Amino acid sequence: MMGNRRKDRSVLNTRFLISCVICMNLFSPVVLSSGAHSLWNAVRILDNSAAETNEVVPPQPDIPAGTGSGQKLEAEPVDPKNIWAVLVAGSNEFYNYRHQADVCHAYQILIRNGVPPQQIITMMYDDIEHSEEDVTPQNFIKVLLGDQEGLKGVGSGKVLQSGPNDHVFINFVDHGAPGLVAFPSDELHAKDLENTFKTMHLSKKYGKMVFYLEACESGSMFTNLLPAHWNIFATTAANGNESSWACYFDDARQTYLGDVYSIKWMENADQSDLEQETLQSQFLVVRNETNTSHVMEFGDKRLRDLPVADFLGYSETRLTLPEVELDAVASEDVVPSILQRKLARTQNKGKRQELKSQLRRLYKMRKLVTAQMMDIIEQVTGHGQNMTEELQQHLLHSRHELSNYDCYEKVARHFSKQCYSIAKNPYVTRKLYLLVNMCELGMDSQKILNAMNATCNHRGIVGIY
Structure with missing residues (x-):
């Protein structure tokens, strides 16, 4: 562009x-x-x-x-x-x-x-x-x-x-x-x-x-x-x-x-x-x-x-x-773009392997964040029992305007503390709209917090781009 x-x-x-x-x-x-x-x-x-x-x-x-x-x-x-x-x-x-x-x-x-x-x-x-x-x-x-x-x-x-x-x-x-x-x-x-x-x-x-x-x-x-x-x-x-x-x-x-x-x-x-x-x-x-x-x-x-x-x-x-x-x-494409440019630029075999490893880790960690966010959503909505396909698609693909600040700030702060530091894992910011959607759809904030407690076990991870 x-x-x-x-x-x-x-x-x-x-x-x-x-x-x-x-x-x-x-x-x-x-x-x-x-x-x-x-x-x-x-x-x-x-x-x-x-x-x-x-x-x-x-x-x-x-x-x-x-x-x-x-x-x-x-x-x-x-x-x-x-x-x-x-x-x-x-x-x-x-x-x-x-x-x-x-x-x-x-x-x-x-x-x-x-x-x-x-x-x-x-x-x-x-x-x-x-x-x-x-x-x-x-x-x-x-x-x-x-x-x-x-x-x-x-x-x-x-x-x-x-x-x-x-x-x-x-x-x-x-x-x-x-x-x-x-x-x-x-x-x-x-x-x-x-x-x-x-x-x-x-x-x-x-x-x-x-x-x-x-x-x-x-x-x-x-x-x-x-x-x-x-x-x-x-x-x-x-x-x-x-x-x-x-x-x-x-x-x-x-x-x-x-x-x-x-x-x-x-x-x-x-x-x-x-x-x-x-x-x-x-x-x-x-x-x-x-x-x-x-x-x-x-x-x-x-x-x-x-x-x-x-x-x-x-x-x-x-x-x-x-x-x-x-x-x-x-x-969100800055880090993968930089790594891919470096990969295209170098002919050094060792360096290429290192860059490929960094790219694999980047996409692996992104998938982990996405999967854990899905687990949180499924727990909040009843492990799929109460989450229709329509509701799932709405949660995943709509973008509600934030108005329930009390709910969102509470769950976002807890996510940053319990799951992944938002400040130290920039890719996480791309998934926080899901927390907005849950709050704006009236889902109970305590239930969201409980789902995070049950799901997240990677608090020490940083550098997810």
Whole structure:
């Protein structure tokens, strides 16, 4: 998909080689324990020597920019000193390199546009600001709430110190599932995020806030949970029941360097006059160019009329980007795609056997997760006695919208504790819609928990991709 753009390998490699130097100069809190020694996507925009001039003409809006709830907001210039940002990459391991690269790219945009570095808070796996143990949902919430005491001695200790006259920009990138996003060792549920926003609103931690979320099924984090009067505008990489997509595969590094939704909004920010580009016009460009998933918008849609500069800052610099093939794949296909590419690339007999073994294990573990989820369903519905073929097909193939948060959060947390860690086994996120279906069909949550207790015996397993 999306393979009609020319891939300039010399440009790709040039940017990778210079990235470590620039990244350490402008974004010192980045050191990946997974062995990633540079963040190509963060600085690929800064070297224009090999780029061709290609004027990008965004698609014409098909929704009026002023469409939204309530009175249209009057745009007033915002001093970058009144902008705060929180950037989070919730994953780890080299397979997920693209998540850290996305966050570094976002950091470069903010720095170039004059946002003070002391007002940009980053959370990344095993970096200088936050170690592996520090990148947690609990600490993310403390950052948003400005809880300095709660983060004393944790990483840099930086928290939002914004107030009612400030604009806040949040960018979160990681794996997701219905009603949750993952961190390295835990998950953040939608209701916890909603409650955090409510507290921020009531305590006047911001004047206006924008949240860009890159994750599978990310739309489920905001559906029916973001009241317009909270002055928050959010967009997501996908709706509530589909994958987000990785892109920019690099043969030399053998990993994906970006995510489609993320690179679309960031490359738009790189090339546009952000005092003229509104949140709405950027959203429409990203939605139209992201043809791998359904980019969604939520919250106070009056904010769409505001310039992007109000949240990302402003610079007169416009960057010209090279044509690079996207090589887009669904998030769940990233690891098998990488392994298959490596297999096709090598002629070494020993290495080929090792890669084939990794692929066999990957598919074997996926089958195990699927089989155990089926066992749980059968126990809840009566070992097939009460589960008709129609009900079985409905459970397996329908996608109910999440509304019974109490049931779902309870069973999802228990599944993560009793069966497989959701955060440490990304493939598991692809099966959590089954828990949503059971809860939405009114199946008893305690019965679901009992079925998990009777079925699961693989709590220590990690790395199911």
